[in-house]
Amino acid sequence: MAKEAIASSSKKQAAPAKVVCIPRDQHPISRNDISEHALKVLYRLHKAGFDAYLVGGCVRDLLLGVQPKDFDVVTNATPEQIKQLFRNCRLIGRRFRLAHIVYGRDVIEVATFRGHHSDEHEDDNKLSRKNDEGMLLRDNVYGSIEEDAQRRDFTLNALYYNIADFAIYDFVGGMADLEAGNLKLIGEPEARYREDPVRMIRAVRFATKLGLRIEESCRKPIPKLAHLLDDIPAARLFEEFLKMFLNQKAQANFEVMNELGLMAPLFPVLKTPLKDPQSIEYRMVLQAFIDTDLRLAQNKSVNPGYLFAALLWYPMVARADEIMQEASLSEFDAYQIASADIVGLQARSIALPKRFSLPMRDIWLLQLRLQQTSPRKSIRLLSHPKFRAGYDFLLLRGRVENDPQLRELGEFWTQLQADHPDATAVAPTQAKRRTGAPRRRTRRRKPSQ
CATH class of the missing domain: 1.10.3090.10 (cca-adding enzyme, domain 2)
Known part of the structure; x- marks a missing residue:
């Protein structure tokens, strides 16, 4: 079933994309709103003769009037070519080969255009590999910008800002979905969820964060595929938990996640209690997320x-x-x-x-x-x-x-x-901290025989 769905998705993705170009005077994105370091990366790639685009959440957020936290760049340069251009570059990732351009604490992530998977690629373990459920284990297949757009998860994350002409390029109808308030996957939903089950969590987060409706065809497969999250590394799910619940949409995210059956794989010990809104466990979880939203609204930490x-x-x-x-x-x-x-x-x-x-x-x-x-x-x-x-x-x-x-x-x-009131001050340390360098212990030399 999974392989048939993936094959169906590949056929759909292979269809030629109809590009829509939105010129500079017809969209609100200004270079003044883009990170100085992101602009440096874009311009250096462009001057070296490569294509250079902003892509993903940063373009989406700028269109919505929200200041992005991160700026991601995509190009036709390979990771090795990117590293040659930037001394402050480090290559990371095994599943996805990426370049990180480091400016102090600011890191600009640069990816090479992704290509479609073919039978030839899937036989080559150095390029791409999937497990029996259809989840991508390795994906270093490079392609064109049109293919890259088809490989992205949601249509509103496949909008490209071109540093060459300052226009936005839309290959999958992302602008129309953004304006209509629809959250839509690119390709066949079940196959895309099987490629990366975390997309189910991301669908909920984007919908609540941006006030969008998850399209029915994208929403329907989630409950029966929620168990695929069991195969996701626990460390990655911790990062997704932070993104999902340490923001001012914690309550809304919990309610939608629980409705779609996504809380059970994350918290197996709560699987049964969370089915009953009257249970003490459910009430505690709900109140904790309500309090989280309230604290963050008051600029308090969680x-x-x-x-x-x-x-x-x-x-x-x-x-x-x-x-x-x-x-x-x-x-x-x-x-x-x-x-x-x-x-x-x-x-x-x-x-x-x-x-x-x-x-x-x-x-x-x-x-x-x-x-x-x-x-x-x-x-x-x-x-x-x-x-x-x-x-x-x-x-x-x-x-x-x-x-x-x-x-x-x-x-x-x-x-x-x-x-x-004085007793609630910071607890005294058990021992005074040494401010200098630790004292080196010297060994006694044994007397020569």
């Missing part, structure tokens, strides 16, 4: 560790209860073991770096320590480095569970902070 603590709290508590029933352990010890179990289980789908998983576990364990209200211990706890996060999490639980005892406990800690 820590992924805190967000994961909210998403995985009830699965962790359930696992801790199982451990206490199976072994004679204290609640604190059971929480520690359950925390490690849940983190390990979650890491199979989304890899959570230790800089976030360790604070998450601190937040969970603080829920036990915050039950202690003796004056001496409670005042000392105010100086804990993760106290504020644990306190906020306690208030979140009180709102979600509507538990009078939790609310009363939250009020106690709120009042204690008001009574001891």
